[in-house]
Amino acid sequence: MLKVQEIRELIKLVDQSSIDEFVYENEGSKIKMKKNVLSTVTTIQPITPAAVDIAPTIQTIPVETSAPVAQVQETKQETAKVEPSNQVDIVNLLKITSPMVGTFYASPTPDTDVYVRSGSKVSKDSIVCIVEAMKLFNEIEAEVNGEIVEVLVKNGQLVEYGQPLFLVKPE
Incomplete structure (x- = not known):
């Protein structure tokens, strides 16, 4: 290997x-x-002044x-409309990122509940997911105290090193 x-x-x-x-x-x-x-x-191509009525x-x-x-994966990203009052909160959010390339798993086994979801409270040592790399299942800890605001990846999705997995509102 x-x-x-x-x-x-x-x-x-x-x-x-x-x-x-x-x-x-x-x-x-x-x-x-x-x-x-x-x-x-x-x-x-821009519209010329002579052809104003032509698209x-x-x-x-x-x-x-x-x-x-x-x-290679094609993904469509839609622009999120952010309310001006929420912009301050979004700036203060922390990201939990993947420490390695691998496959993201939200729960320890397919038939058990997910580790965390939006609204879950986490502490620095809370396990938030598993990233499987080379047949090794690595438990990923939050490393921050706060509340999960958004899960950014889907179960079974391939993730890259440094890719954001969760957005966390710190406490």
């Missing part, structure tokens, strides 16, 4: 090379990396990026 540092070196080598896809299999483990992922860029033309152009990715 590869160590995390070896995986990082592989990512760096794939990024610097001209190959677009890399697959490594060993003892039941598989690592797959791809780069030059197809993205979409939208350009809008702008919109073009969608596929563009290739060269950033290596382990897995």
